[in-house]
Amino acid sequence: MDCSHVFEFKFNRLIVVFTLFSMFLLVSLGAKAQVDTLHKVEETHGETAEKKKFEIGKFALHHIADSHSWHVIGETYIGLPIVLFADGKVVTFNDNDFNHDNDAKVVVEKDGQRFVKMHEKIYFASATANEHGQYVELNEKHHPENKRPLDFSLTKNTCTLLLSVVLLLVVFISVGNSYKKRHGKSPKGLQSWVEPIILFVRDDIAKPNLGHKYERFMPYLLTVFFFIWFNNMLGLVPFLPGGANLTGNIAVTMVLAVITFLVTVFNGNKHYWKHIFWMPGVPVPMKIFLMPLELIGIFTKPIALMIRLFANITAGHILVLSLICLIFVFNSIWVSAASIPFAIFIGGIELMVAFIQAFIFTILSALFIGMAVEEHH
Amino acid sequence: MDLLIPEVGLVVFQTIAFLLLMFLLGKFAWKPVMAAIKEREQFIDDSLNKAELANQEMARLAAQNEDLMKQARAERDEILKEAKKLKDNIVNEAKTSAQTEGAKLIEKARIEIENQKKAALAELKGQVSTLSLDIAERVLRSQLDDKAKQQDLVNSLLKDVELN
Numbered sequence: 001m002d003c004s005h006v007f008e009f010k011f012n013r014l015i016v017v018f019t020l021f022s023m024f025l026l027v028s029l030g031a032k033a034q035v036d037t038l039h040k041v042e043e044t045h046g047e048t049a050e051k052k053k054f055e056i057g058k059f060a061l062h063h064i065a066d067s068h069s070w071h072v073i074g075e076t077y078i079g080l081p082i083v084l085f086a087d088g089k090v091v092t093f094n095d096n097d098f099n100h101d102n103d104a105k106v107v108v109e110k111d112g113q114r115f116v117k118m119h120e121k122i123y124f125a126s127a128t129a130n131e132h133g134q135y136v137e138l139n140e141k142h143h144p145e146n147k148r149p150l151d152f153s154l155t156k157n158t159c160t161l162l163l164s165v166v167l168l169l170v171v172f173i174s175v176g177n178s179y180k181k182r183h184g185k186s187p188k189g190l191q192s193w194v195e196p197i198i199l200f201v202r203d204d205i206a207k208p209n210l211g212h213k214y215e216r217f218m219p220y221l222l223t224v225f226f227f228i229w230f231n232n233m234l235g236l237v238p239f240l241p242g243g244a245n246l247t248g249n250i251a252v253t254m255v256l257a258v259i260t261f262l263v264t265v266f267n268g269n270k271h272y273w274k275h276i277f278w279m280p281g282v283p284v285p286m287k288i289f290l291m292p293l294e295l296i297g298i299f300t301k302p303i304a305l306m307i308r309l310f311a312n313i314t315a316g317h318i319l320v321l322s323l324i325c326l327i328f329v330f331n332s333i334w335v336s337a338a339s340i341p342f343a344i345f346i347g348g349i350e351l352m353v354a355f356i357q358a359f360i361f362t363i364l365s366a367l368f369i370g371m372a373v374e375e376h377h
Numbered sequence: 378m379d380l381l382i383p384e385v386g387l388v389v390f391q392t393i394a395f396l397l398l399m400f401l402l403g404k405f406a407w408k409p410v411m412a413a414i415k416e417r418e419q420f421i422d423d424s425l426n427k428a429e430l431a432n433q434e435m436a437r438l439a440a441q442n443e444d445l446m447k448q449a450r451a452e453r454d455e456i457l458k459e460a461k462k463l464k465d466n467i468v469n470e471a472k473t474s475a476q477t478e479g480a481k482l483i484e485k486a487r488i489e490i491e492n493q494k495k496a497a498l499a500e501l502k503g504q505v506s507t508l509s510l511d512i513a514e515r516v517l518r519s520q521l522d523d524k525a526k527q528q529d530l531v532n533s534l535l536k537d538v539e540l541n
Contacts, residue, residue, distance in 0.1 A: 066384065083386075119379070152386040161390060165398045172406035179413035184420065198410060218411060219403035227398065251383035255391040314380065 086149035160244035209370035232354030248313030
């Protein structure tokens with residue numbers, strides 16, 4: 001499938017956007033990493049020398065994980081609302097109440113219930129603190145064993161999700177309106193930017209895989225394509241409106257994959273199910289042998305979709321973060337001479353990956369649905 | 378490992394948000410956009426088809442014109458030819474009719490002349506007989522007078538006759 005024209009199209013503009021983006025990335029991430037290191041140094045002051053070392057893995061994982069607060073710049077954080085469903089009651093408070101504690105040391109009492117936050121997860125607090133002053137019981141792997149309330153907080157990812165939904169609605173409803181307004185005329189402005197991509201989804205993704213039935217599935221394919229693409233791009237923006245790792249979150253990719261799975265299963269025709277349960281054209285023992293394999297195949301396809309998107313986006317984020325963090329690992333400004341060009345290079349690749357992963361998720365969804373609705377002769 | 382465990386809250390929010398997004402975009406964005414794109418493509422196809430048809434029609438008309446011209450030319454030639462033939466016929470006819478008419482007139486004139494001649498001869502004969510009778514009368518009279526004189530008279534009469 002030839003999709004190179006999408007990249008040639010406005011390639012120069014991409015370069016400009018990317019250059020600006022990399023500049024912000026360096027400024028913002030650099031500041032953040034420095035602040036975090038200072039924190040670590042302050043916190044661990046007086047502990048063993050080994051602990052003072054900058055922990056690159058923890059730092060990167062912390063950044064790609066969901067969070068109850070939103071880092072703005074330096075020491076400024078926006079505390080996001082926490083909504084818990086605990087013991088049949090809805091409990092709400094703000095993350096600021098934890099006073100930036102992320103180690104289960106601060107207990108928030110609300111509506112007669114006590115909560116602590118550890119590694120950005122909310123737990124029911126233990127009655128007494130352990131020897132480190134933490135109100136949780138840790139197992140041998142230092143994971144809390146306390147029970148967790150159902151957490152429906154507006155986390156960083158949820159906020160980004162809502163933001164991206166609003167953004168997508170604004171962009172595409174305005175495009176839809178301009179199609180109505182400029183009826184029968186050539187596209188203009190935002191319309192002419194979006195139309196080639198819509199046509200790309202229709203002509204290169206939907207039509208080859210779904211045949212003449214493509215129209216029914218266009219709303220899903222277009223929505224999933226633009227949702228993933230927009231969020232991949234938002235995830236690459238390192239400062240406030242972006243910076244969340246939404247499409248690199250397993251919950252998000254799982255929901256998308258489950259929707260593809262459900263669309264596939266509910267649209268599967270009798271040929272599709274016959275191929276799964278009683279493969280035509282092979283001997284009976286083979287039919288019996290193939291049945292469980294095909295059955296597993298129904299589930300592995302969406303699982304692969306889920307993992308692919310999650311892993312690609314997460315890996316990209318970790319890579320960029322790690323390259324920037326090398327400066328702090330070696331604690332020398334000279335490392336930036338190597339790590340920053342590399343981070344820019346990876347960032348550029350990530351811009352392509354943002355598009356390619358959206359494209360791959362959509363085309364594989366179309367392929368799976370196409371296999372289910374295909375008519376045999 | 379925490380990365381691989383989906384958070385319930387985000388799953389719920391993502392499901393609601395995505396389905397809502399799909400519903401709203403499907404209703405207010407994809408539907409008009411796809412319809413407009415399809416309609417425009419249809420329009421372009423139609424226009425191209427129409428242009429093609431118009432071209433064919435024009436070629437057909439041109440061929441028809443050519444045919445008509447040829448036909449008209451042939452007809453003109455035919456008419457000219459016929460006219461020429463007609464003219465020749467008329468001229469010939471006129472000639473023959475003039476000839477026959479002329480001949481008729483000549484014949485008529487000849488007959489008239491003949492008749493006139495006959496009439497003149499008849500009249501002459503009549504006069505001659507009168508004269509002859511006159512002469513005979515006079516001769517007879519003179520004979521009755523004098524022989525010599527009678528002779529002279531006859532002579533002179535004869536002379537007159539001869540003169541006549």
